[in-house]
Amino acid sequence: MAVQVLIPTPLQKFTNDEASVDLEAASVDELLQAMEGRFPGILSRLCDESGKLRRFLNVYVNSEDIRFLNHQATALADGDEVSIVPAVAGG
Amino acid sequence: MRLDSWRTGSSPGRRQGLNQYPIPRLGYFHSHHLSLLASTYRCASSVTAILSRSTFIGLRCKECGHPYEAGARHVCEDVCFGPLEVVYDYDAIRSRVSRATIEAGPTSIWRYREFLPIEGDPIDVGTGFTPLLRANRLARRLGLKELYIKNDGVNMPTLSFKDRVVSVALTRARELGFTTVSCASTGNLANSTAAIAAHAGLECCVFIPSDLELGKVLGTLVYNPTLMAVKGNYDQVNRLCSEVANTYGWGFVNINLRPYYSEGSKTLGYEVIEQLGWRLPDHIVAPLASGSLFTKIRKGFDEFIKVGLVEEKAVRFSGAQAEGCSPIAQAFAEGRDFITPVKPHTIAKSIAIGNPADGPYAIDIANRTGGNIAAVSDAEIIEGIKLLAETEGVFTETAGGTTIAVLKKLVEQGKIDPSESTVAYITGNGLKTTEAIASSIGEPFVIEAQLASFNSAWERAQSLQRATWETVG
Ligand SMILES: Cc1ncc(COP(=O)(O)O)c(C=O)c1O
Ligand SMILES: [Zn+2]
Numbered sequence: 001m002a003v004q005v006l007i008p009t010p011l012q013k014f015t016n017d018e019a020s021v022d023l024e025a026a027s028v029d030e031l032l033q034a035m036e037g038r039f040p041g042i043l044s045r046l047c048d049e050s051g052k053l054r055r056f057l058n059v060y061v062n063s064e065d066i067r068f069l070n071h072q073a074t075a076l077a078d079g080d081e082v083s084i085v086p087a088v089a090g091g
Numbered sequence: 092m093r094l095d096s097w098r099t100g101s102s103p104g105r106r107q108g109l110n111q112y113p114i115p116r117l118g119y120f121h122s123h124h125l126s127l128l129a130s131t132y133r134c135a136s137s138v139t140a141i142l143s144r145s146t147f148i149g150l151r152c153k154e155c156g157h158p159y160e161a162g163a164r165h166v167c168e169d170v171c172f173g174p175l176e177v178v179y180d181y182d183a184i185r186s187r188v189s190r191a192t193i194e195a196g197p198t199s200i201w202r203y204r205e206f207l208p209i210e211g212d213p214i215d216v217g218t219g220f221t222p223l224l225r226a227n228r229l230a231r232r233l234g235l236k237e238l239y240i241k242n243d244g245v246n247m248p249t250l251s252f253k254d255r256v257v258s259v260a261l262t263r264a265r266e267l268g269f270t271t272v273s274c275a276s277t278g279n280l281a282n283s284t285a286a287i288a289a290h291a292g293l294e295c296c297v298f299i300p301s302d303l304e305l306g307k308v309l310g311t312l313v314y315n316p317t318l319m320a321v322k323g324n325y326d327q328v329n330r331l332c333s334e335v336a337n338t339y340g341w342g343f344v345n346i347n348l349r350p351y352y353s354e355g356s357k358t359l360g361y362e363v364i365e366q367l368g369w370r371l372p373d374h375i376v377a378p379l380a381s382g383s384l385f386t387k388i389r390k391g392f393d394e395f396i397k398v399g400l401v402e403e404k405a406v407r408f409s410g411a412q413a414e415g416c417s418p419i420a421q422a423f424a425e426g427r428d429f430i431t432p433v434k435p436h437t438i439a440k441s442i443a444i445g446n447p448a449d450g451p452y453a454i455d456i457a458n459r460t461g462g463n464i465a466a467v468s469d470a471e472i473i474e475g476i477k478l479l480a481e482t483e484g485v486f487t488e489t490a491g492g493t494t495i496a497v498l499k500k501l502v503e504q505g506k507i508d509p510s511e512s513t514v515a516y517i518t519g520n521g522l523k524t525t526e527a528i529a530s531s532i533g534e535p536f537v538i539e540a541q542l543a544s545f546n547s548a549w550e551r552a553q554s555l556q557r558a559t560w561e562t563v564g
Contacts (some may be wrong), residue, residue, distance in 0.1 A: 009337045009446070010168030019337060021185060055429060056154070056172045057448065063323075065446065067432050077250070085333045086166040087174070087448035088346045088381075 001026050003076050006034070006083040007023040011046075017082045028059060028066055031082060032071070056087045107380050114532060130444040145210040146176055146183045150175040150350055153452075161208070163267050163342060165349040174448065177208040184367050185398045190369060193400075200255055200358040206394060207259055208351045214262045214291050217247040219358050223366035223514070229482040229495075233502045237371070237512040241363055241481070242249075243519070244487050248286045249310065250520035251279040251441075251488075252384065256355035257287050260344035264353040269342035270294055275332035276345075277325050277380065277441045278307030279519055284344055285314035296341070298328050303440060306523035324435055326446045356384045362393020371396075371404045373511035374522065376498045377408040377417050378490045378518055380442035381441045382449030388516070408456045409507070410464040411497035413439035413489075417466035419450045424464075428454055438469045438527045439489035441519055463506050467496035473531045475499065486521035494518075 004022055007015050012091055023038065025031035030055075037042035047053055052072075059066045060083045066074045076082070115480040150159040154173025167173045181468050184205045191315030196202030207213075222242045230238035257280065258268035263274050271294040274284045281297040288295035295316035300309070300323060311318055321328045336346045344352045364371060371392060376387050395401045412420045415437025418430050430450040435443035447453075457464050467475070472489055487495070495504060498515050501507045519526070536548040 006334060006337075008333065010164070010166055025227070034451055035352075045168075045170075054172045055451070056166065056174065056448070063325070063327060063330065065432055076417075083330065083334065085330050086172050087446070088333060088349060090166065090341075 001076050001078050001080070003031065003080045003082055005031065006081065008084055008086055010086065011042065011084070014042040015078075024047075025076055027072070027076055028061070028082070029072045031076060032072070033057045058087060059083070062087065097189055105306075113293075118405045145208075146179050146187070146205045147181055147208045148178045151178045152176075163264075163269070163347040165347055177350050177354055179206070179208075179394075183395055187402070188398065190400060193365065196498050198404065200258060200355065202372075203358055203361050206354075206361065206391075208354050209262045210266055212262075214258055214265070214287060216254070216258065216290050219246065220362060221246050223363060224483060224485070226483050226515075229479065232482055233499055234476070235322040235502060235507070235509050235511075235513060237510075239363075239367070239512070239514045240483060240485060241359065241514055241516045242485055243359070244485060244491060244521065246519050249279070249282040249291070250445055250523065251283065252356065252359060252518040253279040254287070255281075255358050256352045257283040257344055258344075259355035260284075260348045260352035261287050261291055261293065264344070265291060265293070266347055267342065267348075269340075271296065271339075271341045272344060273297055273332070273339075273341045273342045275299075275325070275329045275337070277443060278303045278311075278523070280345065281318070281443050282307065282310040283524075285316040285318075288316065289314040298335075299333050300325050300328055300440075303525050304524045306525060308443075310523060314500075325444050326432070326435075328441040329446075343497075348366055352386040353383045353387055356387035356416035357386070357391035357394065359516060360388040361395060363388075364395050365393065365478040367512075369401055371401055371406050372514045374407040374409065374462070374507055374517065376409045376411060376420045376494055376501070376507075377516040378494050379412050379447065379450075379453055380444040380490075381447045382419060382453035383409050384516075384518070386449050386456060389460075406460060406511075407462040407511070408460045409497070409501055410453055410457055411463065411494045413441070413442060413472060414464045414466045415436035415470050415492050416443040416445055418445060419453055420464045420466040422450065423454050423457060437472075437489075438524075439472055439493050441488060441490045441524070442493065445555055454542065463501055465497045465506075467493060467500060469502075471496040473528055477532065479517070480521070485517060487517045487521035488521050488524040489527050491517040491521070492518045492527075 002022055006020050023034045025034045061074055062081055152167035152173045153176045155169045155171045157167055165175055168298040189206050193202050198220045199215055199217050201213045201215050203404045224240045226238045226240045245256045272288050273296050274280050275298045281299050284297050285295050297316055298319045301320035336343045342348050379385050396403045416435035418433045422430050432446040434443050437443055472492040476492035479495045494515055538548045
């Protein structure tokens with residue numbers, strides 16, 4: 001499954017300033033591993049020691065928060081767009 | 092150039108956005124060249140005190156404590172993605188500020204400028220120092236002895252507490268060299284950003300959900316910014332804006348300027364202390380959307396205690412949400428310290444944030460202070476708006492209706508003691524959300540310009556009023 005990942009500015013130092021990268025993965029968990037494979041070191045920014053996504057990070061698959069889907073087990077299909085967005089304040 | 096502009100280090104990279112005009116600003120180039128020198132001085136507070144009127148040192152991750160320069164950044168990018176917060180030199184503040192210096196300052200948030208993260212002259216549009224009303228009639232109705240309304244519905248220039256955060260954010264945006272400012276907004280923030288950007292001569296492009304109340308939309312458009320009405324809820328607007336912020340070099344008040352923006356809400360804490368005669372209340376009730384305002388009122392109280400401006404005392408913090416969007420109240424009720432996001436469905440659109448970034452901190456404060464976080468229905472919110480208007484002559488929007496309805500609920504549940512001095516924060520103006528109450532209030536008597544027509548209408552009015560009394564009992 002080829003998916004497109006939108007990388008937030010703070011993580012672009014891992015991706016040679018690329019704002020978007022294409023990767024193969026069938027789930028969000030697999031995608032996180034694939035990112036680490038391509039950009040060593042990025043995983044420890046995204047996840048804590050237990051492998052859980054950090055609580056101030058939001059991950060969306062085609063604009064839907066994965067917490068409304070199947071969290072890190074959310075399946076990915078060809079052409080899906082995944083965005084990683086640090087939490088922001090509101091109003 | 093001013094010496095103080097090179098102390099806190101700006102971030103030149105953020106400025107190369109697509110729509111940024113390449114207009115060099117003198118201070119910016121100098122600050123860039125001298126940033127190395129400045130970092131040498133950064134730790135020596137005696138030196139910085141001479142160099143600068145500003146009292147803030149830099150940014151720090153609220154989660155892991157990692158330090159950052161005071162540029163346009165909002166998350167802990169080197170370690171944990173936690174939110175960044177401004178760090179101050181409290182010794183410098185203590186040495187410069189007293190009750191007397193504050194009282195001699197302008198009647199705006201800038202009387203507290205030493206506690207705010209700016210270096211030079213503020214954008215002062217008269218924001219802040221709004222009335223603190225002793226609300227005796229509402230207190231009697233609820234069964235409280237000492238109740239106050241902090242009325243930011245009459246804040247300047249756009250009638251909500253957001254003018255505080257935006258005045259700070261745009262002052263800082265200008266200092267960091269931004270020429271275009273932006274925000275993701277549930278309505279009030281867009282009003283405020285557009286208005287204060289107009290005053291400061293900044294380009295402005297703001298984003299709102301497309302289903303907002305007319306007053307909120309007009310109250311932005313009149314300042315002639317570019318307004319993007321996004322088909323989606325606030326959380327979707329926010330996600331879009333985070334992506335825009337990644338690619339356009341704009342100053343987003345609630346994204347890359349968030350550490351500065353959020354500090355503006357501390358002034359709601361300072362003002363209440365000062366207006367109560369330099370003392371703390373026993374209990375406060377405030378609305379929660381992202382949870383930022385709530386946590387910053389707390390920070391404001393803590394800072395005044397820390398520098399000796401007010402005597403320490405326990406203050407209970409209670410938060411208000413609408414049932415149709417209550418992720419923080421739900422987590423609080425279930426004893427969780429993490430938030431499960433929700434999709435908002437409520438008339439309280441200004442506080443309809445389904446994925447509140449500061450939710451965990453708000454829960455922590457409510458727990459640690461012995462407060463509560465409660466939610467009320469849309470019907471209760473409307474009753475809250477009417478109750479405040481009828482008893483105190485204050486017309487608030489849905490967020491304020493939520494606060495009053497939660498205040499009432501907490502008193503009824505025995506969670507606010509009648510003897511506690513209590514402050515309810517009213518954060519927005521009712522004229523912006525007239526749709527919410529239009530079908531729940533009376534109608535005018537339409538009459539001829541003749542005494543007879545008035546006489547019979549008056550009689551009808553009297554009997555209607557008698558009927559209301561009878562049903563009230
Ligand atoms: C009128 C009003 N009150 C309260 C809030 C809540 O602010 P916060 O996001 O800081 O919790 C907002 C903003 O979203 C608002 O517009
Ligand atoms: Zn951190």
